[in-house]
Amino acid sequence: MKLLKFSTAGSVDDGKSTLIGRLLYDTGSLTEDQLEAVEAASKRKGFDYLDLSLLTDGLSAEREQGITIDVAHIYFATANRKFIIADTPGHVEYTRNMVTGASNSRLSIILIDARKGVIEQTQRHFFIANLLQIPEIVVAINKMDLVDYQQAKFNAIKEAFLQFTQGFPNFKQNITFIPISSLKGDNVVNESENMPWYKGKSLLHYLENVDVNSYVNKKDARFPVQYVIRPHSEEFHDYRGYAGQVISGAFSVGEEVTVLPSQQKSKVKQVVTFDGDLEIAETNSCVTLLLEDEVDITRGNMLVKTANQPQIDKEITADICWMDTQLLVQGGKYLIEHSHNLIKAMVREVDYIVHTSTLKKDTETKTIKLNDIARVKIKTAQPLFFDAYEQNQANGSFILINEQTKNTVAAGIIV
Amino acid sequence: MSSNHLKELEEESIYIMREVAAQFERPALLFSGGKDSITLVHLARKAFYPAKFPFPLVHIDTGHNFPETLTFRDQLVGKIGAQLIVRYVQDSINQKKATEETGKYASRNSLQTVTLLDTIEEFKFDACIGGARRDEEKARAKERIFSVRDEFGSWEPKRQRPELWGHLNGMINYGENVRCFPISNWTELDVWNYIKQEKLNLPSIYFTHQREVLIRDGQIFPYSEFLNMDGEEISTQDVRFRTVGDMTCTAAVSSTAGTLDDIISEIKSSRISERGARMDDKRSEAAMEKRKLAGYF
Numbered sequence: 195m196k197l198l199k200f201s202t203a204g205s206v207d208d209g210k211s212t213l214i215g216r217l218l219y220d221t222g223s224l225t226e227d228q229l230e231a232v233e234a235a236s237k238r239k240g241f242d243y244l245d246l247s248l249l250t251d252g253l254s255a256e257r258e259q260g261i262t263i264d265v266a267h268i269y270f271a272t273a274n275r276k277f278i279i280a281d282t283p284g285h286v287e288y289t290r291n292m293v294t295g296a297s298n299s300r301l302s303i304i305l306i307d308a309r310k311g312v313i314e315q316t317q318r319h320f321f322i323a324n325l326l327q328i329p330e331i332v333v334a335i336n337k338m339d340l341v342d343y344q345q346a347k348f349n350a351i352k353e354a355f356l357q358f359t360q361g362f363p364n365f366k367q368n369i370t371f372i373p374i375s376s377l378k379g380d381n382v383v384n385e386s387e388n389m390p391w392y393k394g395k396s397l398l399h400y401l402e403n404v405d406v407n408s409y410v411n412k413k414d415a416r417f418p419v420q421y422v423i424r425p426h427s428e429e430f431h432d433y434r435g436y437a438g439q440v441i442s443g444a445f446s447v448g449e450e451v452t453v454l455p456s457q458q459k460s461k462v463k464q465v466v467t468f469d470g471d472l473e474i475a476e477t478n479s480c481v482t483l484l485l486e487d488e489v490d491i492t493r494g495n496m497l498v499k500t501a502n503q504p505q506i507d508k509e510i511t512a513d514i515c516w517m518d519t520q521l522l523v524q525g526g527k528y529l530i531e532h533s534h535n536l537i538k539a540m541v542r543e544v545d546y547i548v549h550t551s552t553l554k555k556d557t558e559t560k561t562i563k564l565n566d567i568a569r570v571k572i573k574t575a576q577p578l579f580f581d582a583y584e585q586n587q588a589n590g591s592f593i594l595i596n597e598q599t600k601n602t603v604a605a606g607i608i609v
Numbered sequence: 610m611s612s613n614h615l616k617e618l619e620e621e622s623i624y625i626m627r628e629v630a631a632q633f634e635r636p637a638l639l640f641s642g643g644k645d646s647i648t649l650v651h652l653a654r655k656a657f658y659p660a661k662f663p664f665p666l667v668h669i670d671t672g673h674n675f676p677e678t679l680t681f682r683d684q685l686v687g688k689i690g691a692q693l694i695v696r697y698v699q700d701s702i703n704q705k706k707a708t709e710e711t712g713k714y715a716s717r718n719s720l721q722t723v724t725l726l727d728t729i730e731e732f733k734f735d736a737c738i739g740g741a742r743r744d745e746e747k748a749r750a751k752e753r754i755f756s757v758r759d760e761f762g763s764w765e766p767k768r769q770r771p772e773l774w775g776h777l778n779g780m781i782n783y784g785e786n787v788r789c790f791p792i793s794n795w796t797e798l799d800v801w802n803y804i805k806q807e808k809l810n811l812p813s814i815y816f817t818h819q820r821e822v823l824i825r826d827g828q829i830f831p832y833s834e835f836l837n838m839d840g841e842e843i844s845t846q847d848v849r850f851r852t853v854g855d856m857t858c859t860a861a862v863s864s865t866a867g868t869l870d871d872i873i874s875e876i877k878s879s880r881i882s883e884r885g886a887r888m889d890d891k892r893s894e895a896a897m898e899k900r901k902l903a904g905y906f
């Protein structure tokens with residue numbers, strides 16, 4: 195059974211949480227006690243229908259305000275696929291939670307209210323999905339029941355959306371458009387009888403069949419050391435195992451590796467797991483590597499193939515999403531967390547802030563505020579071993595941390 | 610169900626375990642003796658093999674345990690050579706830090722929080738690994754993998770840190786601590802399928818057995834000396850437990866499932882959620898959220 199992680203996006207009240215509730219409801223994924231709870235809560239609120247958004251809006255404050263504030267993770271499975279959904283908030287104030295949900299997704303469903311069409315928040319969310327290079331995008335045009343299920347409405351919105359995407363020259367995602375009603379269920383799980391003009395499949399059909407292996411970097415072998423295992427026991431005297439996840443490529447027993455930053459060379463002696471040794475450590479596997487030679491290796495060092503090394507530099511250019519209410523000023527000092535290295539860093543230069551609707555670049559403003567997306571140059575106290583995000587998501591992404599508050603203040607993508 | 614997605618979930622959990630060990634000075638694994646914490650222990654063994662996992666197991670003992678769980682706990686600890694710390698809710702009550710609930714629904718479940726916070730303080734734990742899953746309950750669905758708690762253990766949902774890609778930020782200020790949830794993304798069925806795949810042992814109460822029970826609010830309750838009776842009749846039935854907590858708030862399900870395969874097919878066709886058997890969640894729509902704000906797991 196394959197796993198698909200996807201997230202929702204779109205403006206506040208476009209129906210994201212209702213859609214997820216509908217998916218659960220119409221696939222029979224809800225249990226009786228969950229259903230009873232939603233029925234009772236809907237009745238208390240005086241609704242004459244089931245408010246399916248109550249299934250995912252798990253915080254009291256969310257239910258009071260009728261909006262989503264933070265990501266909810268929802269799980270369900272059909273006969274041939276298991277889904278992990280991040281239901282994210284549409285409100286601009288909580289954009290950082292939307293980015294949280296989107297960063298781990300292979301697919302994003304962007305909802306649009308058929309009455310409102312493409313609005314600023316739709317554009318912002320598409321911009322972010324594009325920045326994070328989420329390979330599959332579904333544009334779900336929702337609330338079709340409120341526009342008499344008119345094909346013309348659907349076409350006009352589709353047109354406007356495609357028009358907007360023209361502004362993204364290096365845009366590579368697949369986009370699929372589906373007219374739906376989350377409230378009534380049209381084209382969510384069951385194909386709609388109200389829109390005979392729509393010849394495509396339902397959203398669920400699409401989710402069950404979309405290719406989920408579309409992007410794994412099998413070429414560039416990278417092993418950031420996460421933890422050094424030293425059993426200190428009689429049986430495993432002098433044992434030094436390097437535990438971590440192969441974030442891209444693979445490592446085989448006997449292959450030469452180079453350790454960064456020391457540039458020392460050695461060979462893979464053993465690939466250890468609890469379930470027995472392996473001949474090869476494949477992409478994404480969590481293993482422990484033993485080397486032929488005694489080399490000094492700590493957390494944050496990286497094992498790579500001698501002939502295929504990442505960039506090694508104390509300066510990076512990156513796009514960042516700013517997530518803190520405190521402003522970022524040019525020259526500001528932070529900690530950067532990248533591939534298990536936590537290093538002092540300075541935002542040396544703010545190149546520009548991009549307006550996510552007009553795509554205009556503001557090169558004048560040098561302070562970055564909450565939810566801004568900016569191109570910056572960052573200088574680090576020690577070198578990073580990195581790849582461009584486009585080639586290697588795991589080794590091309592980072593976060594910035596405020597040293598005083600300890601909060602995560604930015605998501606970063608190395609260009 | 611092929612092990613394809615279980616492998617992916619396992620890798621994610623091992624990754625998180627290793628992050629905890631690397632980022633914190635004094636982590637601990639909260640061990641209840643239930644299936645989720647047994648799964649956690651197994652994942653911890655895998656993550657640090659061939660070394661022992663570098664943290665103790667901590668059991669917050671309500672004093673209202675199923676005896677089978679305690680026997681199992683001690684056997685497991687002996688077998689894998691882990692360090693076990695037990696702290697008792699009864700001690701918190703004796704010290705007047707916690708007050709025993711009264712009435713028919715009296716339970717020590719929420720009193721655990723008091724003892725837990727004292728234990729964190731006593732050992733200066735900076736991270737507590739827990740077996741909470743996001744599929745269990747709607748407030749839990751909102752949890753991060755690294756959940757930062759203030760010195761009162763409170764969860765502040767509005768201030769949660771963004772959690773981006775695999776970057777887990779475990780930095781905290783003095784006095785704060787982090788709850789870490791390696792099996793956040795597992796479902797109940799994933800846990801059972803994994804237990805089967807890995808051939809893990811479980812306390813016998815997860816499988817069908819005959820037990821003295823009583824019916825209360827339509828639920829089957831295990832009869833015990835800890836339960837405040839309300840004139841209910843006691844009978845003997847074939848039951849098993851789907852989740853294991855304090856004896857006073859965990860209901861049984863009527864079942865003849867005697868093997869893991871039986872249990873898996875029972876859960877697949879069940880129309881009631883796992884937490885449907887926990888009276889502590891039925892107290893109100895926001896029961897879990899309230900307990901988390903007060904420092905619960």
Ligand SMILES: Nc1nc2c(ncn2[C@@H]2O[C@H](COP(=O)(O)OP(=O)(O)OP(=O)(O)O)[C@@H](O)[C@H]2O)c(=O)[nH]1
Nearest residue numbers: 206207208209210211212261262284337375376377
């Ligand atoms: N008529 C109609 N109403 C809908 C539809 N989908 C959602 N709604 C209503 O729109 C309102 C907002 O729905 P939500 O699901 O909470 O919206 P959301 O996108 O999750 O909002 P945030 O998470 O706060 O951004 C609710 O009153 C829904 O009942 C639909 O297809 N048709």
Ligand SMILES: [Mg+2]
Nearest residue numbers: 210211261262
């Ligand atoms: Mg919502």
